[in-house]
Amino acid sequence: MPKKLFYVLLILPVLVQAHEISTDKKFTPIINLGGRYLHSDTVYPAPRLANALEASQHSAYQNGNAFDYADVGLQVLWTNDITTLVKGSYHGQDLGNEFSIEQAWLNYGYDLDKDNMLSVRVGRQHVPLGRQNQEHSHNWTMAVEPLVMRASVGDGWRDDGLDVLWQHENGWYTGLGAYQGDSFPSSRSAGIGAISSRLGWQQDNHYLEVSIAHFKVDGRITDQQTSLSHTHTQASCVQASANVVCFDGKSQVAVLAGQWAWPQYKTIINGEAWLKYEQGDLFSTTALVDYQGVVTGGWLTADYQWTRQLHSYLRWETLQGRHQLVGANAALLAAEAGIADSSERPYRTGLGLVWTGDKGVRLSAEAHRETINRHVNDLFLLRYQVALWDLITLL
């Protein structure tokens, strides 16, 4: 027992990975803890991507050890068909020391026949737009968010809404969703603000999926909003005020995600290619101009499994942006919006190592070299994660 207690104390300052859990238990509590160590030569995350009309990025993370998050939640299997999950997270200083309900949904699965299944998920959920966005960032293989994902959906698109998914036994699936759309690249407004759809093909070792989303943007601040922290909501910006640039129009995001695995070589290659197109008005007190912008990019990850518990990852990613502004003071507005000089392509290469223990413990280390806004930065991130409930039950 003392040994077990020692073990608990040893890994308490760590974090957890589980959110939605594959289980046949009726009640599954979620108690996760996470910590991290960061060393970054310059500011991380970079305050602004010069070639993206982005918003809501956070203030710089502190170097060194820090508490990352604590998740508390409960998943309930009410019947074979109905599952609910409610989970809240308290995030550390990196994300503003605040608590928020990150998932609160009900899932209903219905077998149409022996080959076809329909499922409906309603509530706050990670929206199926690509594969990585469907996972909480705590579960990502690499915690450092891909550049194009940041440029397209900030720190991930999580939203309140309804998602309907049809799946066929042979692997094909398609889905459709409608959401409130109050987060980047949209902004808080009344009614349905975003819709999404996807078509995919899933096999044991590979998948291919195309997903698209359309956002109605009723005025979005394009400035960095550090005070908004991790709320996943985007303040409305329908009137220009001093030192603020707003975008009003429509935003469309398309993602192609794919994976191929070679089990005999213990190797998996996967990746996602993102495209975001925006069209509308860009305005400030200085000007109102017609705006069109395209952001594209993606990442490729190679995963090699050394042992059952140990994986290594190599990821390469890039981002590019093209913007067109037409109207009086277009050049000034481009400068105000931070996109005047978008010819350089940020890119990043990362190497990661993840060890996943049997008792709900995960340790990961990742090192990246990124070139953003012509500055080269080396960063190293160590994460300690523990699924405390799993650990307690095992003890």
Add this chain to the structure above:
Amino acid sequence: MKKHLISALAILSLNACNTGTTTEDPALSTSTWQWQLPASFPTPFVSADNPMTADKVELGRHLFYDVRLSGNGKQSCGSCHLQEKAFTDGLAVAVGSTGQLHPRNSQHLSNVVYNATITWANFSLTSLERQMEVPLFGDDPIELGINDQNKVEILQRFETDKQYQQLFNKAFPEQNQPVNYTNIIKAIASFQRSLISGNSRYDQSLTAKAKLTDSEIRGKDLFFGEKAECFHCHGSFNFNDQVRHAGTRILETPFHNTGLFNIGGTGDFPFPNRGVFELSGKAQDMGKFRAPSLRNVAVTAPYMHDGSIATLEQVLDFYAAGGRNITEGVHAGDGRNNPFKSELVTLIQLNEQEKADIVAFLKTLTDDEFLHNPKFANPFLPQNP
């Protein structure tokens, strides 16, 4: 299948589109005029009924400097607006063509195209064309002194001049009889709009073409900081707070009482220099004047609407004190306690070094190229044909 998948991902990731930002500003360049602006300057607003043309600007330059555009042939616009003084005259108050004193100090014309209102305290004068009627035709005070008795004769001076016939015909090619006061006003307004000043050492420092001294940098930090607070009224690219340009979406036209007077403790300013109050009659408008642009401020002395402060150093002393205390005479009163004074003008603890630093910074706003640009110069002088 796998080859196609990997290829598709790689191609989309790497080459999905070109990079870069393109901007197109239709107002920046037309077939008849091209603005030459620093990168930090917005595109000027020009009213549709008087579009900029190079020919009109050239005609306006001649008219601006031509003394024949006054009743007695003794003064031109350029008599009170000298280029080397950023188009001020160095006097406390302007002197008209008949010798009558104007109640106010001649304003400089640097970047006048961006002014939301014209003159010191008239919120209704929002175009150079409207404003120009005052010096041309005004009779209290008389400036250029054009009146019903001489206006035909004055026009004839230009109608009979061959050079002006050419200039007018080129500037207004669609008109059969282009020599008239409407066109004179349009041409001079166009010339004034062309007076862009944006190549001072401060501007050059923004693009790393010049380096400010330590004192100038300290002064800049004070100027734009909350200690000296100068930027609240002089913070735009044009160093004022009334700016209108082609992209303006929110037009603000503030006027300020800086505590220059407080006659008898009543808040009064001397008649007829009581600011916006002269037009509105509202007590709260007493002593409110427009904050002028500080571009080229080092060469536009004396300062304030009445030219009552001689030097920049004294201006700094005045603002540091939070107003002016006049201890004797008909204007006696403590302006620091003027009940209508702007809340932005308060006692500021600035030591002598800090004042000197701010003055040093203000001197970096002098644009020597602007002060000596032959395009803006008097064409009747031999060196400026």
